[in-house]
Amino acid sequence: MLNYLISGISLGSVYAIIALGYTMVYGIAKMLNFAHGDVIMVGGYAAFCAGTYFGWPAPVAVVFSMCICTILGILIEKLAYKPLRNATSLAVLITAIGVSYFLQNMALIIWTSNPKAFPNMANFIPSIIVGDITISSTTIITIIASVIIMIALTLFTSKTKMGKAMRAVSEDKGAAQLMGINVNATISTTFAIGSGLAAIAGVLLCSAYPNLVPTTGSMPGIKAFTAAVLGGIGSIPGAMLGGILLGVLEKFAQAYISTQLSDAIVFAALIIVLIVKPSGLLGKKIQEKV
Amino acid sequence: MGEKIRLLGKTNKHSLRGLINYGIIVVFFAVITLLKSAGLLTNALEGQLIPICAYIIMALSLNLVVGISGELSLGHAGFMSVGAFSGIIVAGAMKYSGVNANAPRLIVAVIVGAIMAGIAGILIGIPVLRLRGDYLAIVTLAFGEIIKNILNCLYVGVDAKGLHFSVTDEAHMDMAANGTTLVRGPMGAVGVSKASTFIAGIILIILVLFVIQNMVNSRTGRAIMAIRDNRIAAEASGINVTKYKMIAFVSSAVMAGAAGVLYGLNYSTVAPKKFDFNTSILVLVFVVLGGIGNMTGSIIAAAVLTVLPELLRQFQDYRMLVYAIVLILVMIATNNEKIRALWKRVAKSFTRKKGGEVNE
Amino acid sequence: MSNNPNETKYVEVPGPGKIPERDKDKRPVLEASHLGIDFGGLTAVDEFNIAIGATEIGGLIGPNGAGKTTVFNLLTKVYQPTRGVIMLDGKDTHGMNTTQANQAGIARTFQNIRLFDKLTVEENVKIGLHNSIGYHLPSAVLRLPGYWKEEKKAHDKALELLDIFDMADLADVKASSLPYGAQRRLEIVRALATNPKVLLLDEPAAGMNPSETEELMNNIRKIRDTFNIAVLLIEHDMKLVMGICENIIVLNFGKIIAKGTPIEIQNNPKVIEAYLGSQGEE
Numbered sequence: 001m002l003n004y005l006i007s008g009i010s011l012g013s014v015y016a017i018i019a020l021g022y023t024m025v026y027g028i029a030k031m032l033n034f035a036h037g038d039v040i041m042v043g044g045y046a047a048f049c050a051g052t053y054f055g056w057p058a059p060v061a062v063v064f065s066m067c068i069c070t071i072l073g074i075l076i077e078k079l080a081y082k083p084l085r086n087a088t089s090l091a092v093l094i095t096a097i098g099v100s101y102f103l104q105n106m107a108l109i110i111w112t113s114n115p116k117a118f119p120n121m122a123n124f125i126p127s128i129i130v131g132d133i134t135i136s137s138t139t140i141i142t143i144i145a146s147v148i149i150m151i152a153l154t155l156f157t158s159k160t161k162m163g164k165a166m167r168a169v170s171e172d173k174g175a176a177q178l179m180g181i182n183v184n185a186t187i188s189t190t191f192a193i194g195s196g197l198a199a200i201a202g203v204l205l206c207s208a209y210p211n212l213v214p215t216t217g218s219m220p221g222i223k224a225f226t227a228a229v230l231g232g233i234g235s236i237p238g239a240m241l242g243g244i245l246l247g248v249l250e251k252f253a254q255a256y257i258s259t260q261l262s263d264a265i266v267f268a269a270l271i272i273v274l275i276v277k278p279s280g281l282l283g284k285k286i287q288e289k290v
Numbered sequence: 291m292g293e294k295i296r297l298l299g300k301t302n303k304h305s306l307r308g309l310i311n312y313g314i315i316v317v318f319f320a321v322i323t324l325l326k327s328a329g330l331l332t333n334a335l336e337g338q339l340i341p342i343c344a345y346i347i348m349a350l351s352l353n354l355v356v357g358i359s360g361e362l363s364l365g366h367a368g369f370m371s372v373g374a375f376s377g378i379i380v381a382g383a384m385k386y387s388g389v390n391a392n393a394p395r396l397i398v399a400v401i402v403g404a405i406m407a408g409i410a411g412i413l414i415g416i417p418v419l420r421l422r423g424d425y426l427a428i429v430t431l432a433f434g435e436i437i438k439n440i441l442n443c444l445y446v447g448v449d450a451k452g453l454h455f456s457v458t459d460e461a462h463m464d465m466a467a468n469g470t471t472l473v474r475g476p477m478g479a480v481g482v483s484k485a486s487t488f489i490a491g492i493i494l495i496i497l498v499l500f501v502i503q504n505m506v507n508s509r510t511g512r513a514i515m516a517i518r519d520n521r522i523a524a525e526a527s528g529i530n531v532t533k534y535k536m537i538a539f540v541s542s543a544v545m546a547g548a549a550g551v552l553y554g555l556n557y558s559t560v561a562p563k564k565f566d567f568n569t570s571i572l573v574l575v576f577v578v579l580g581g582i583g584n585m586t587g588s589i590i591a592a593a594v595l596t597v598l599p600e601l602l603r604q605f606q607d608y609r610m611l612v613y614a615i616v617l618i619l620v621m622i623a624t625n626n627e628k629i630r631a632l633w634k635r636v637a638k639s640f641t642r643k644k645g646g647e648v649n650e
Numbered sequence: 651m652s653n654n655p656n657e658t659k660y661v662e663v664p665g666p667g668k669i670p671e672r673d674k675d676k677r678p679v680l681e682a683s684h685l686g687i688d689f690g691g692l693t694a695v696d697e698f699n700i701a702i703g704a705t706e707i708g709g710l711i712g713p714n715g716a717g718k719t720t721v722f723n724l725l726t727k728v729y730q731p732t733r734g735v736i737m738l739d740g741k742d743t744h745g746m747n748t749t750q751a752n753q754a755g756i757a758r759t760f761q762n763i764r765l766f767d768k769l770t771v772e773e774n775v776k777i778g779l780h781n782s783i784g785y786h787l788p789s790a791v792l793r794l795p796g797y798w799k800e801e802k803k804a805h806d807k808a809l810e811l812l813d814i815f816d817m818a819d820l821a822d823v824k825a826s827s828l829p830y831g832a833q834r835r836l837e838i839v840r841a842l843a844t845n846p847k848v849l850l851l852d853e854p855a856a857g858m859n860p861s862e863t864e865e866l867m868n869n870i871r872k873i874r875d876t877f878n879i880a881v882l883l884i885e886h887d888m889k890l891v892m893g894i895c896e897n898i899i900v901l902n903f904g905k906i907i908a909k910g911t912p913i914e915i916q917n918n919p920k921v922i923e924a925y926l927g928s929q930g931e932e
Contacts, residue, residue, distance in 0.1 A: 026424075032424055032427065032428075080618050080622070083622045083625075083626040083629075084621065084622060084625050084626060086627055087621075087625035087626070087627075088625070089362075089423070089424070090356070090362060090578060090582065091578070091621050091624075091625040093362070093427075094574070094575060094578045094617065094621050095617075095618055095621040095622070097571055097575070097617070098614050098615075098617035098618035098621065099614070099618060100614075101610060101611075101613065101614035101617070102611065102614035102615060102618070104610075105607075105610040105611040105614060106611060108607065108610075109607050109608070109611065222431070222435070222567065225428065226428065226432065229425065229428045233424070258443070260439065260442055260443045260476075261439055261440070261443060263435060263436075263439050264435070264436040264439035264440055267432035267433070267435050267436050267439075268432075268436060270428070270429070270432050271417060271418075271429055271432055271433070274417075274421060274425060274429055275417045275420070278420065278421055278422075278425065279425075500791070501791050504790055504791045504792075504793060505787065505790060505791055507790075508785075508787070508790030508791075508797065508801075509776070509780055509783045509785070509790070509804075510787045510790060511790075512769065512773055512776055512777055512780070513777065513780055515766065515768065515769060515773075516766045516769065516777045518768075519765075519766035519767050519768055519769065520764045520765065520766055520767070522728065522748070522760075522764060523760065523764035523765065523766065523840075524766075524777065525728075525747070525748035525749050525752070526726060526728075526748055526752055526757070526758055526760075526764075526841075527752060527757070527777050527778050527780065527840060527841070527843075527844055528749055528752035528753045528778075528780060528781050528844050529749060529777065529780055530749050531749065537787065
């Protein structure tokens, strides 16, 4: 029971980190960035190359992976999304899917579809064994990382100038621009942060499930997106809450109901929440002005 | 008098656009039949004919939701799979009870598959259509995944006593020893006795076009489009928003179900994985590239984009990469404000030049 | 019916207000009593009491932010009232949504124009006619005779309504490509097409030039006289309000501060204060 709870929180923390990226990008650019899951995959491969091919130590590999993903995020935004700043959300969505296909197929060409065994990058601290419960080093690192990220992001958006600019742009792009905020730079920064987080999520995810393939990011991406919506898209604490709830629910469903149906149960939970609360658990209700 | 002429002209314009679509399908059928009789049709292409028909129906039906009703659905493949699996089960059961002819099996399967998908559409539509925009998109995605997940656990067999279902494994079906397993969990439908034909696909497309086009040019279609353009004004004009959104959504599900049956009864094995999120997206890409709300575009995009990957098979590794790049470039070229303005200017200068020539 | 509204005689009726004497044998078409709505603890409208006679032209005026559009949103059930009762042609609208309220006989236009942009002018009017077109989906799909007959009837009716504003020749134009003034007029035609008993117009003259406004005034009177319906309008153009409204309701901070004929309103010190600010504040 406690075992499942812990592994659920661990998985949920990874979802939460990915969901933070989704939610920030959605909040600011009002777009469903379906390529986000694939940035995670790229992050995983980058860390894998750094660790296995170049033989760099884990922390360096993680930083390297973050740099790659941050640059990738900014590039994607500049090349694919920026030209569509005022286009319909459907056009942006299809473009995001195009980017997702691009990343997956690029990975397929570079690394082939053979799974890569990802080295555990969290085992520089020992596992904790309490009675018959083992908390793996990956779990510990994942939970600590997500808490730190959550606090850092909250402080960033409430205290720093750039963070405040982000909140302003997400409220009203036009008004923010009139107030002298550089909207383009703010959006780029948001993508950079979201993608950097995706790299961390990629490393943590692959440390826990060490089979790295070009589609590694897809399902966690969709689940994390579900988590972001569940928690109320656009809300940072919402993404955290949604991620952890989803992770725990998934692990419990696997343990007590059915492994095969666990995804169905997770998605059903989202639907039930949205029926009761159409803007998610911590989302703001938006009333259309008449 | 002048009014009457105008009315006539208008009706003609509407039905003309519709006739073009029927024409395209008839020409498509004629060309393929000619190529076939001349022995010019490659095996690979011939194998794609029924999937092309199925995807055209998928694109048309999704366009009804996305283009006409203005709602973003990311789970359309879910309805396809409900249709496919119910159709396969019905066709399999009929075969087991001695109906060997393909035509009656296909017809009954299409009807049952369409109805089952329609029921799924109603069940999903009730909670989903209360939501708006991106929330609706994610919930339809979730429903698509749920349907796939449930089908992954489904075991169905048929024996003398009738159909047997289980959600755990084959042994739990309680089937007699001489029964046949029709659906085997994650492996999907196995040993399907094929019943789909190209001509059936063409007939189904024409039927679907007929329903969509006649629906759009009626009070129902107008109500659906009014809700898309301005929900609040539609409500204030006495339009029952939920009812008409539901009509569009469920009709679309019914058509996707029929497409699923056509598709499913074309292969000997069909796995639930075939109808996942990627398939929903594939169909959405057909709709968007063909032009939102443009039925002719949907037909062409679905046909071309189904055949193209097959034709490019020799470029294996790179074709999907190229596809991705082309997709992004097309979206930017057709949606970027500056590029669009440029297109308009080019078009304008072109027509002006033409006008000048006439004057000379 | 009198063309000079200033001469309209008003009578007391049981209920929330007075109605014109000529309507006294008919039930008031719209009655609101003790109507109010709060938004998150903030009272936007309170103690709103009116009665509109069956063929009355009423005006709702007040400074910006007074709650005029909120009143329209309450009357058409876009917002559900926190307090009070709205009787529409004798029927309690409690529990109705916007669609049902329209079907019960209230139609409106919007301050920020809300047309069906991708549909033609004629199709926009046909949406208004939707509930009076008598065929169902199967006969449309199968193109049965009922479809052709009813569509022809709807087409004729749509052109007839568009003719009120001389817009019949624009029938095939896309609504979004109409000039601003024509868009406002189309909204009125669409609302009329729903066959209402009371028509609410939210700033119908906004953005119109004086000659267009003059024409609009004539048309509003024409609509009232042809269709025998009541009109309640929000407008900032005082020439229009004083020119066609028989009874004027003045709203400030969500409450009615005055009701009366144009002459009464023009001389009401409370109204002058609300519009100009009190002398003491200067």
